[in-house]
Amino acid sequence: MVKSEHSEKRKQNWSVCFAPKNMKKELLSQDEISHYQEVYIENIKRLNNENVGLTDKFTYARKNKTSFLHFLFDDMTLSLVNVMKFLIIVFLCALTTTHIFAPILSGKVPFALAFNFRRSISSNQSFGSESSAASSRADPSFAQNVTVIIHSETTVQNTTEATVGEFLKSKKITIGYGEGVYPSTDTAIGDGAVIAVDKIEYRSESATEKLAHAEQRVDEPTLRKGQENVVSAGEDGLSSSTYIVKQVAGHEISRSPFTTTVLKEPVARVIQIGTADVFTNGISVTVASGDVKQFALNQLRAKGMGNEQFTCLDRLWQKESGWRVDAGNTFSGAYGIPQAMPGWKMAEFGSDWRDNPEVQIRWGISYIARRYGTPCVAWSHFVAKNWY
Numbered sequence: 001m002v003k004s005e006h007s008e009k010r011k012q013n014w015s016v017c018f019a020p021k022n023m024k025k026e027l028l029s030q031d032e033i034s035h036y037q038e039v040y041i042e043n044i045k046r047l048n049n050e051n052v053g054l055t056d057k058f059t060y061a062r063k064n065k066t067s068f069l070h071f072l073f074d075d076m077t078l079s080l081v082n083v084m085k086f087l088i089i090v091f092l093c094a095l096t097t098t099h100i101f102a103p104i105l106s107g108k109v110p111f112a113l114a115f116n117f118r119r120s121i122s123s124n125q126s127f128g129s130e131s132s133a134a135s136s137r138a139d140p141s142f143a144q145n146v147t148v149i150i151h152s153e154t155t156v157q158n159t160t161e162a163t164v165g166e167f168l169k170s171k172k173i174t175i176g177y178g179e180g181v182y183p184s185t186d187t188a189i190g191d192g193a194v195i196a197v198d199k200i201e202y203r204s205e206s207a208t209e210k211l212a213h214a215e216q217r218v219d220e221p222t223l224r225k226g227q228e229n230v231v232s233a234g235e236d237g238l239s240s241s242t243y244i245v246k247q248v249a250g251h252e253i254s255r256s257p258f259t260t261t262v263l264k265e266p267v268a269r270v271i272q273i274g275t276a277d278v279f280t281n282g283i284s285v286t287v288a289s290g291d292v293k294q295f296a297l298n299q300l301r302a303k304g305m306g307n308e309q310f311t312c313l314d315r316l317w318q319k320e321s322g323w324r325v326d327a328g329n330t331f332s333g334a335y336g337i338p339q340a341m342p343g344w345k346m347a348e349f350g351s352d353w354r355d356n357p358e359v360q361i362r363w364g365i366s367y368i369a370r371r372y373g374t375p376c377v378a379w380s381h382f383v384a385k386n387w388y
Helices: 002-018 030-050 052-063 080-098 101-106 129-138 164-170 292-302 307-320 343-349 357-371 375-385
Strands: 144-150 153-159 179-182 194-211 215-224 228-232 237-248 251-264 269-276
Touching (some): 292 357, 307 357, 307 375, 343 357, 357 375
Parallel strands (some): 215 269
Antiparallel strands (some): 237 251
């Protein structure tokens, strides 16, 4: 009787536990109880599968409450969050070991994990001027006093930075749009230096400048090798230039040319260089009888000039006209053997200047004598200027 009552009571408990909530609290049959038991177990299994990760996490937390890793990682699974935490821990350990917190903040170490080699150099070691300078800058005893002008506000500051750019970066001074810095950012800082940051201003400046003359050396066959003859001493020219000057706080930082006007052309220095192996006053000149060149040679001799001057005259007029009496230049108006410009100037020695070679030669030699003195000087000028 006792066993029967106990079984009946147990059956009632199972009925109440596994029966659906919307069912009345009444006794169930054995088959119904078995069915609801199976459904309940299946639901528990499904929930366990869905939350297995969360279950493991809670299990790990309970087992490792006193572990140091418990404060760093929620679990030991290979997840993106845990990998990032691990990398951050390694990075911080490396920074602490190599003592480079300060260089990173000041921007002096380009690679974060590089050793601070400068600190390992003793005061009596030398590794070149750059290493020595960098080492001395790191020492506060080498600090420099600089005057800083920021938008007309002047202060005196102390710094161990080596260049203007490093100083501005260490002070977090930025250069805005339309602003500039004096001197340039790569300028080394010395004691008492002035650093200015302000708006860029522009002004124009004019200056007269010298144009240096060139030197031309021409071969001269009428001179012996080793001899030189200065035909033209040369003279410097002048030009007027206008510059656009860019300045910061009254200090010039750059200038660029705007216009340039030549006031006076420079005159080249012309030097004849002898090329003859043997020099004699009686240079052999062969001219056909009755040739216009023979008439020119006679005219030169009448003026006391020798064969060497005829050699220069021959080269000059060969270049100018080829010794043609009717040679004309339609562009410049030059005419005849000496290329008189204009041609009618030669009427001074004869009205038939257009076709008479003797009139043209007499005028040409007279012109050379008045302007240059000798044909060789005229030839040197032609070589330098391409005209005479």
